[in-house]
Amino acid sequence: MTDLSSPDALDVVAALIARHRGSPGALMPLLHAVQDALGHVPAAAVPLMAQALNLSRAEVHGVIRHYPHFREAPAGRHVVQVCRAESCQALGADALMAHAAQVLHCAEHATREDGAVTLEPVYCLGLCASSPAVMVDGRLHARMTPQKFDRIAAALELA
Numbered sequence: 615m616t617d618l619s620s621p622d623a624l625d626v627v628a629a630l631i632a633r634h635r636g637s638p639g640a641l642m643p644l645l646h647a648v649q650d651a652l653g654h655v656p657a658a659a660v661p662l663m664a665q666a667l668n669l670s671r672a673e674v675h676g677v678i679r680h681y682p683h684f685r686e687a688p689a690g691r692h693v694v695q696v697c698r699a700e701s702c703q704a705l706g707a708d709a710l711m712a713h714a715a716q717v718l719h720c721a722e723h724a725t726r727e728d729g730a731v732t733l734e735p736v737y738c739l740g741l742c743a744s745s746p747a748v749m750v751d752g753r754l755h756a757r758m759t760p761q762k763f764d765r766i767a768a769a770l771e772l773a
Protein backbone atom coordinates (compact mmCIF):
# COMPACT_ATOMS: atom_id res chain seq x y z
CA MET A 615 0.00 0.00 0.00
CA THR A 616 1.41 3.37 -0.97
CA ASP A 617 1.03 6.49 1.13
CA LEU A 618 0.12 9.61 -0.86
CA SER A 619 2.70 11.58 1.10
CA SER A 620 5.41 9.67 -0.75
CA PRO A 621 6.66 11.16 -4.02
CA ASP A 622 5.94 7.81 -5.69
CA ALA A 623 2.25 8.00 -4.86
CA LEU A 624 2.02 11.59 -6.08
CA ASP A 625 3.66 10.50 -9.31
CA VAL A 626 1.16 7.67 -9.63
CA VAL A 627 -1.81 10.00 -9.17
CA ALA A 628 -0.35 12.56 -11.58
CA ALA A 629 0.25 9.89 -14.22
CA LEU A 630 -3.28 8.53 -13.86
CA ILE A 631 -4.75 12.03 -14.11
CA ALA A 632 -2.74 12.64 -17.27
CA ARG A 633 -4.00 9.36 -18.73
CA HIS A 634 -7.69 9.96 -17.98
CA ARG A 635 -8.27 13.71 -18.02
CA GLY A 636 -9.03 13.98 -21.75
CA SER A 637 -11.76 11.33 -21.73
CA PRO A 638 -15.42 12.18 -21.31
CA GLY A 639 -16.72 10.99 -17.95
CA ALA A 640 -13.17 10.62 -16.71
CA LEU A 641 -13.89 10.73 -12.98
CA MET A 642 -15.11 7.14 -12.47
CA PRO A 643 -12.32 5.47 -14.46
CA LEU A 644 -9.81 7.74 -12.73
CA LEU A 645 -11.13 6.86 -9.27
CA HIS A 646 -10.97 3.15 -10.11
CA ALA A 647 -7.43 3.54 -11.43
CA VAL A 648 -6.26 5.41 -8.31
CA GLN A 649 -7.81 2.84 -5.99
CA ASP A 650 -6.37 -0.05 -8.01
CA ALA A 651 -2.92 1.53 -7.84
CA LEU A 652 -2.91 2.75 -4.22
CA GLY A 653 -5.51 0.53 -2.54
CA HIS A 654 -7.69 3.53 -1.68
CA VAL A 655 -8.46 7.06 -2.86
CA PRO A 656 -6.43 9.31 -0.56
CA ALA A 657 -7.90 12.64 0.51
CA ALA A 658 -4.88 14.44 -0.91
CA ALA A 659 -5.70 13.10 -4.38
CA VAL A 660 -9.15 14.73 -4.38
CA PRO A 661 -8.08 18.35 -5.07
CA LEU A 662 -5.68 17.17 -7.77
CA MET A 663 -8.43 15.22 -9.53
CA ALA A 664 -11.00 17.99 -9.05
CA GLN A 665 -8.73 20.61 -10.56
CA ALA A 666 -7.72 18.44 -13.49
CA LEU A 667 -11.31 17.53 -14.34
CA ASN A 668 -12.73 20.98 -13.68
CA LEU A 669 -14.95 19.72 -10.88
CA SER A 670 -15.41 20.92 -7.33
CA ARG A 671 -13.84 18.96 -4.48
CA ALA A 672 -17.36 18.40 -3.16
CA GLU A 673 -18.38 16.74 -6.43
CA VAL A 674 -15.42 14.36 -6.29
CA HIS A 675 -16.04 13.60 -2.60
CA GLY A 676 -19.71 13.05 -3.38
CA VAL A 677 -18.91 10.38 -5.96
CA ILE A 678 -16.38 8.65 -3.68
CA ARG A 679 -18.87 8.53 -0.82
CA HIS A 680 -21.75 7.41 -3.05
CA TYR A 681 -20.04 4.20 -4.15
CA PRO A 682 -19.15 1.74 -1.36
CA HIS A 683 -16.43 0.34 -3.62
CA PHE A 684 -14.19 3.33 -3.03
CA ARG A 685 -12.12 3.42 0.14
CA GLU A 686 -10.94 6.66 1.68
CA ALA A 687 -8.37 4.94 3.86
CA PRO A 688 -6.06 1.99 3.28
CA ALA A 689 -7.64 -1.42 3.81
CA GLY A 690 -6.57 -3.87 6.49
CA ARG A 691 -4.21 -6.76 5.83
CA HIS A 692 -7.22 -8.93 4.95
CA VAL A 693 -10.34 -7.73 3.13
CA VAL A 694 -13.66 -9.50 3.72
CA GLN A 695 -16.48 -8.48 1.40
CA VAL A 696 -20.04 -9.67 1.98
CA CYS A 697 -22.41 -9.36 -0.96
CA ARG A 698 -25.49 -7.32 -0.14
CA ALA A 699 -27.12 -7.26 -3.55
CA GLU A 700 -30.58 -8.66 -4.21
CA SER A 701 -30.03 -12.39 -4.50
CA CYS A 702 -27.71 -12.57 -1.50
CA GLN A 703 -29.98 -10.23 0.42
CA ALA A 704 -32.85 -12.67 -0.16
CA LEU A 705 -30.74 -15.51 1.22
CA GLY A 706 -29.54 -13.99 4.45
CA ALA A 707 -26.90 -11.38 3.64
CA ASP A 708 -28.01 -9.18 6.54
CA ALA A 709 -27.55 -11.97 9.05
CA LEU A 710 -24.29 -13.04 7.42
CA MET A 711 -22.89 -9.50 7.60
CA ALA A 712 -23.93 -9.25 11.25
CA HIS A 713 -22.24 -12.58 11.93
CA ALA A 714 -19.08 -11.51 10.14
CA ALA A 715 -18.95 -8.27 12.09
CA GLN A 716 -19.32 -10.14 15.36
CA VAL A 717 -16.74 -12.82 14.56
CA LEU A 718 -14.20 -10.36 13.16
CA HIS A 719 -14.82 -7.73 15.86
CA CYS A 720 -15.08 -5.22 13.04
CA ALA A 721 -17.96 -2.99 12.01
CA GLU A 722 -19.30 -3.08 8.47
CA HIS A 723 -17.48 -0.65 6.22
CA ALA A 724 -14.61 -0.32 8.68
CA THR A 725 -11.13 -1.58 9.43
CA ARG A 726 -10.41 -3.27 12.74
CA GLU A 727 -8.28 -1.21 15.09
CA ASP A 728 -5.30 -3.57 14.78
CA GLY A 729 -5.40 -3.22 10.98
CA ALA A 730 -5.88 -6.96 10.52
CA VAL A 731 -9.12 -6.85 8.54
CA THR A 732 -11.50 -4.59 6.63
CA LEU A 733 -15.14 -5.64 6.37
CA GLU A 734 -17.03 -4.23 3.39
CA PRO A 735 -20.36 -4.64 1.66
CA VAL A 736 -20.26 -5.31 -2.07
CA TYR A 737 -23.07 -5.30 -4.58
CA CYS A 738 -22.96 -8.54 -6.57
CA LEU A 739 -19.97 -10.80 -6.93
CA GLY A 740 -21.42 -12.64 -9.92
CA LEU A 741 -22.35 -15.70 -7.84
CA CYS A 742 -26.06 -14.97 -7.56
CA ALA A 743 -27.02 -18.57 -8.30
CA SER A 744 -24.94 -19.63 -5.30
CA SER A 745 -25.90 -16.94 -2.80
CA PRO A 746 -25.00 -15.80 -0.30
CA ALA A 747 -21.55 -14.94 -1.58
CA VAL A 748 -18.46 -13.61 0.12
CA MET A 749 -15.05 -12.60 -1.16
CA VAL A 750 -12.02 -12.88 1.11
CA ASP A 751 -8.75 -11.37 -0.10
CA GLY A 752 -9.98 -11.59 -3.68
CA ARG A 753 -11.12 -15.22 -3.42
CA LEU A 754 -14.81 -15.98 -3.98
CA HIS A 755 -16.80 -18.20 -1.63
CA ALA A 756 -20.30 -19.33 -2.62
CA ARG A 757 -23.22 -20.55 -0.47
CA MET A 758 -21.66 -19.04 2.62
CA THR A 759 -22.89 -20.14 6.02
CA PRO A 760 -21.91 -18.88 9.47
CA GLN A 761 -20.04 -22.14 10.03
CA LYS A 762 -18.07 -21.83 6.78
CA PHE A 763 -17.35 -18.22 7.59
CA ASP A 764 -16.02 -19.17 11.02
CA ARG A 765 -13.62 -21.67 9.44
CA ILE A 766 -12.29 -19.05 7.01
CA ALA A 767 -11.88 -16.47 9.78
CA ALA A 768 -10.08 -19.01 11.97
CA ALA A 769 -7.75 -20.07 9.14
CA LEU A 770 -6.74 -16.42 8.69
CA GLU A 771 -6.41 -15.98 12.46
CA LEU A 772 -9.04 -13.27 12.39
CA ALA A 773 -11.53 -14.82 14.81
Ligand code: FES
Pocket residue numbers: 697698699700701702703737738739740741742745746747
Ligand atom coordinates in the same frame (compact mmCIF):
# COMPACT_ATOMS: atom_id res chain seq x y z
S1 FES B 1 -26.34 -10.83 -5.59
FE1 FES B 1 -24.72 -11.60 -4.41
S2 FES B 1 -23.44 -12.50 -5.90
FE2 FES B 1 -24.99 -11.55 -7.08
